[in-house]
Amino acid sequence: MEPIIEVKNLVKTFDSRGKKITAVNDVSFTVFKGEIFGMIGPNGAGKSTTFSMLTTLTKPTSGNIKVSGLDVGKQDDRIRPIIGIVPQKLSLYPLLTARENLKFMGKLYNIPKKVMEERIDYYLRLVGLEDSADRFTEGFSGGMKQRLSVICAVMHDPQILFWDEPSTGLDPQTRQAIWKLARKFNEDGKTLIFTTHYMEEAENICDRVAVMNLGKMVALDNPEVLKETSGSLNLEQVFMHFTGEGVCN
Amino acid sequence: MTIKTELIDSLAVAEKEFKILSRRKGVIIPLLLFPLVMMIFFGYGMGGTLKDAPFLIVNSDTGQASSSLIQEVGSYTPKYDSYPMFSVTYSKDMSQSEAESKINAGVYKGALIIPPDFSDNIAKNQSTTLTLLTDSSDITASENIINTIKQLLTTTGLLKITGLVSLNVPNIYGNLEYLDFLTPGIIALTIFFGSVMTTGAAIAEEKESGTLVRMLMTPISKRSVILGKTFYQLILELAKAVILILVAYFLVGFRINGSWLLVALVLVLFTLGGVGVGIILSAKAESMESFDQLAMLVTMPSMFLTGVFFPLSSAPVWMQCLARCVPLTYAIDAMRTIMVKGQNLNAISTDLIILTLFAIVTFTLGVHLFRREA
Numbered sequence: 001m002e003p004i005i006e007v008k009n010l011v012k013t014f015d016s017r018g019k020k021i022t023a024v025n026d027v028s029f030t031v032f033k034g035e036i037f038g039m040i041g042p043n044g045a046g047k048s049t050t051f052s053m054l055t056t057l058t059k060p061t062s063g064n065i066k067v068s069g070l071d072v073g074k075q076d077d078r079i080r081p082i083i084g085i086v087p088q089k090l091s092l093y094p095l096l097t098a099r100e101n102l103k104f105m106g107k108l109y110n111i112p113k114k115v116m117e118e119r120i121d122y123y124l125r126l127v128g129l130e131d132s133a134d135r136f137t138e139g140f141s142g143g144m145k146q147r148l149s150v151i152c153a154v155m156h157d158p159q160i161l162f163w164d165e166p167s168t169g170l171d172p173q174t175r176q177a178i179w180k181l182a183r184k185f186n187e188d189g190k191t192l193i194f195t196t197h198y199m200e201e202a203e204n205i206c207d208r209v210a211v212m213n214l215g216k217m218v219a220l221d222n223p224e225v226l227k228e229t230s231g232s233l234n235l236e237q238v239f240m241h242f243t244g245e246g247v248c249n
Numbered sequence: 250m251t252i253k254t255e256l257i258d259s260l261a262v263a264e265k266e267f268k269i270l271s272r273r274k275g276v277i278i279p280l281l282l283f284p285l286v287m288m289i290f291f292g293y294g295m296g297g298t299l300k301d302a303p304f305l306i307v308n309s310d311t312g313q314a315s316s317s318l319i320q321e322v323g324s325y326t327p328k329y330d331s332y333p334m335f336s337v338t339y340s341k342d343m344s345q346s347e348a349e350s351k352i353n354a355g356v357y358k359g360a361l362i363i364p365p366d367f368s369d370n371i372a373k374n375q376s377t378t379l380t381l382l383t384d385s386s387d388i389t390a391s392e393n394i395i396n397t398i399k400q401l402l403t404t405t406g407l408l409k410i411t412g413l414v415s416l417n418v419p420n421i422y423g424n425l426e427y428l429d430f431l432t433p434g435i436i437a438l439t440i441f442f443g444s445v446m447t448t449g450a451a452i453a454e455e456k457e458s459g460t461l462v463r464m465l466m467t468p469i470s471k472r473s474v475i476l477g478k479t480f481y482q483l484i485l486e487l488a489k490a491v492i493l494i495l496v497a498y499f500l501v502g503f504r505i506n507g508s509w510l511l512v513a514l515v516l517v518l519f520t521l522g523g524v525g526v527g528i529i530l531s532a533k534a535e536s537m538e539s540f541d542q543l544a545m546l547v548t549m550p551s552m553f554l555t556g557v558f559f560p561l562s563s564a565p566v567w568m569q570c571l572a573r574c575v576p577l578t579y580a581i582d583a584m585r586t587i588m589v590k591g592q593n594l595n596a597i598s599t600d601l602i603i604l605t606l607f608a609i610v611t612f613t614l615g616v617h618l619f620r621r622e623a
């Protein structure tokens with residue numbers, strides 16, 4: 001298996017009103033090309049911060065990250081075009097239409113006009129937003145925003161897709177649709193990394209799962225192996241097994 | 250429900266509001282400060298007198314009448330002041346056009362030209378004319394000078410009593426009104442507020458909504474983001490200026506006496522500086538709300554300090570000193586020099602240098618502070 005992301009001793013501390021917060025505490029892991037990699041953990045575990053660093057948005061306090069063999073921090077300009085990011089905060093321009101939002105992203109990635117228009121139509125149909133293409137996103141539901149947000153992130157056909165909490169706050173049907181989409185992107189050859197705090201979703205879709213708690217990566221393996229090592233029946237219990245102490249404290 | 254309980258409820262609400270307010274220190278300061286600042290500055294600015302105004306007397310006459318007049322002018326001290334009103338420079342043989350150009354250049358606030366045969370004519374009981382030039386782009390100073398000279402001519406017995414001396418006051422910039430004075434200043438002020446507020450608020454808002462992060466995780470450089478926003482701002486502000494000028498033209502016949510290109514140059518430089526300030530403030534602000542407060546704190550003092558509404562020459566000295574520290578002052582000065590006085594590049598070179606520095610410094614700092622980091 002070919003590594004596509006290599007993380008070594010990653011640390012991020014924040015200075016918040018004089019108090020030092022260690023959001024990510026000495027995390028090392030590898031993601032392989034073509035896999036679906038899930039990060040689970042409670043709110044504040046450090047998932048989004050890890051994402052920010054992997055995607056060149058936040059400078060690590062210390063540690064090394066390689067994305068597709070390129071050094072984060074040194075070769076950011078070459079990394080950005082090959083990764084796509086769906087942020088946890090669904091940041092769309094409320095007063096632009098869905099199509100205009102996509103076009104804006106496409107332009108930032110310098111996608112040729114013709115290719116861009118074809119992709120926009122293709123993706124809008126793929127996520128079932130073709131009828132809302134020319135509506136302001138201001139009136140979109142959470143599910144619609146999530147779907148638009150992800151296709152904003154794949155407009156430039158990235159190799160790696162980072163998806164921060166794809167299913168949070170969505171109804172079960174929409175979640176189903178989102179996961180179907182995730183699988184589709186993976187089948188298209190994209191490596192997929194996402195975060196969630198729904199264990200059963202991680203269990204169903206991931207090749208490997210990393211459990212994060214209080215800035216540390218407390219476990220990382222195939223869902224089946226994780227269940228075995230912790231002697232649990234499902235990931236929910238695995239999760240409690242690995243994070244229970246931390247949460248209680 | 251009785252009136253009493255309603256009252257108690259409303260008082261509780263009021264108390265809560267005050268509590269919240271007392272915890273938002275950023276709001277309290279401008280809230281208390283602005284009415285005060287307005288009162289103080291408008292009070293001083295509008296009612297001020299002229300002190301130590303640079304004044305030129307061109308006298309080619311050696312007679313008795315002119316020397317007593319010169320003495321009166323030089324030593325004249327307004328009623329409520331301990332300083333003489335004029336700081337006089339004397340000259341012989343200077344032409345009216347030369348004196349005018351000195352006023353244009355801002356060297357003097359006014360000039361009195363005494364003809365060579367002045368004393369002679371008076372001695373011979375023949376009529377003679379004094380010429381008084383003033384910087385009429387500075388309305389308060391100009392009116393002040395004209396009134397004072399008229400008054401002095403009367404007290405020295407030269408005007409009216411003998412009926413021989415008349416005072417010629419040519420209007421070197423045409424007939425000016427308060428609006429001619431006000432329009433360039435208002436335009437500069439609007440551009441400043443606009444560029445600082447709009448740029449900063451747009452960035453702060455994008456920061457808050459997360460769209461900025463989304464933009465910055467694409468290959469686009471932060472410089473391009475800033476540049477794009479700057480272009481947008483430049484166009485917006487220039488369009489605003491054109492609209493303001495047109496409105497002033499159609500309403501009161503306001504005309505630009507100088508070059509449109511120079512006006513545009515000043516506005517472009519000044520907008521760049523304003524955009525820089527906006528970026529710096531948005532980089533420092535955590536949220537939309539805190540940006541608004543910061544921006545108020547920075548822009549408001551400029552408005553009252555810089556003589557948008559009244560000529561700085563009539564303001565107290567401490568205020569003039571403060572005004573020298575505010576870039577808006579130089580923008581306003583340049584705008585008035587071009588638009589009202591119709592002067593060329595030379596007359597605004599100092600202003601342009603300062604505005605260029607302002608733009609470079611704020612812009613560099615803004616780009617530096619503007620972070621890609623989420």
Ligand SMILES: Nc1ncnc2c1ncn2[C@@H]1O[C@H](COP(=O)(O)OP(=O)(O)O)[C@@H](O)[C@H]1O
Nearest residue numbers: 014016021023042043044045046047048049050
């Ligand atoms: N910009 C920041 N400044 C200060 N603290 C932060 C910042 N971003 C995240 N944190 C803190 O870091 C910790 C991890 O946050 P995050 O990565 O968002 O967790 P997760 O995504 O797993 O919920 C939290 O305690 C959060 O408050």
Ligand SMILES: [Mg+2]
Nearest residue numbers: 047048049088
């Ligand atoms: Mg998160």
